[in-house]
Amino acid sequence: MKIPQSLINKYNVPVPRYTSYPPANFFTEDFGTDDYLKAVVESNKKQPENISIYIHVPFCTQLCLYCGCNTHITKNQDLMHQYTDALKKEILMISPLLDKNRKLSQVHWGGGTPNAMPANLVGEIMELIHAEFSFIDKPEIAIECNPAHLDEHYIKKLVDFGFNRISIGVQDFQEKVLNVVHREIPAIPVADLSKVIKSHEGMAVNLDFIYGLPFQTPDSFAKTIDQAIEINADRLVTFSYAHVPWVKKAQQKLEEYGLPKPEEKVKMFEHAWAKMTVAGYVPIGLDHYAKPEDDMSIALSQKTLHRNFQGYCTRETTGQVYAFGVTGISQLENVYAQNARTVKEYIDSIESGKIKIVKGYSLSETEKITRHIINEIMCNQYLNWIQVEKQFGVAAAEIKKLLNFTENKLDGFVDDELLTYSESEINITQTGRFVLRNMAAVFDTQVNDGAKKFSQSV
């Protein structure tokens, strides 16, 4: 895929990343704990039947300057024990509200760095989850890990706790890049860690990379991707670096070293795309790649790919997502709810027997339709108006009116050969994937009022 400079200039504007719709900066503080608990009870009646759990572990031993995640920098193991106790209590507060006929299809541990915690603490929580819930046949039980804290013993414990997917945050193989962003260099090479993980039956490996960091060049990133391909991971993600220094102050430091220009970032993206597809991976959305036999590639070919805050997922592994831990965001049928902001606030509230929701959002029926449309664009690069009509029981013409959408709003994309449309369908071309966020924004009536700030789309 080649992206002409004229398209980069035209489409490199601030737009939401659409990890959720509406994006998290639209959540409001008038949504509180009572609203959340009510929504949890109501969620028992919602489809799909499967449920998911997200566990947020904020701890990291060192702050990577580029980081956009919710972290708490510490090595304090007493705090980690207290946090684990709070997590267990929180699970035990929500679990009795849930209809246990609903099975767990996805458990995702994210952060921060879940493996910054001693493995036995992760084990305690997994044991509780296994005791409280029953699982579907082939659930996805995944954990995000920093390779600097992984070794064969830790991996073996994760396998014993029931994990079947480990995501390794590689970011880049160039030490110069890792050093400048203050990222620890793994003592055990990622290739070796990956071999250890794959030596356990049924285990899958994901690798995460970021492009757009200081000292990265199109050539250096191409070398990183070559190394990644040799590792033969099941899935690979190349995140475009989101520079939001007005939210994450530490990112300002990176400006001193100079960040790659948008056209250089596009080259990094193009190289990664070319190399990954030649190596036989199926590109998914803008930045994910999966082996053709992977569930994600199969879901894409069947146009049934979904998405939640944890990334792309299949219909089977998605569902209502109940989040536990500081800053965790639950995603129920028509509600988002975010947990306490700081570790102290989180532990204190749970110890006093209360869940503290600090902000959230209740989606209107129209917003649920918008979310569905944006998800279809972001996940399947395809929209079928008849299917939307059926799913929501509202005529397509009515939906278009509600969203203030007319087909001619897509004509610019058509002229640039980024999509084609008819009255019943929208099909996004290969190059069009590069501007998926811009296309999604066409259906987003809230973002178009310009009241919020977002990272650039490239």
Ligand SMILES: C[S@@+](CC[C@H](N)C(=O)[O-])C[C@H]1O[C@@H](n2cnc3c(N)ncnc32)[C@H](O)[C@@H]1O
């Ligand atoms: C929670 S971290 C992964 C686990 C672990 N903390 C680590 O860094 O290895 C999730 C991923 O988000 C990505 N990420 C973090 N900050 C980002 C940013 N500002 N822009 C784009 N991707 C980012 C990184 O690739 C990182 O691996």
Ligand code: SF4
């Ligand atoms: S990238 Fe990972 S390890 Fe680095 S600060 Fe962010 S969450 Fe922590």
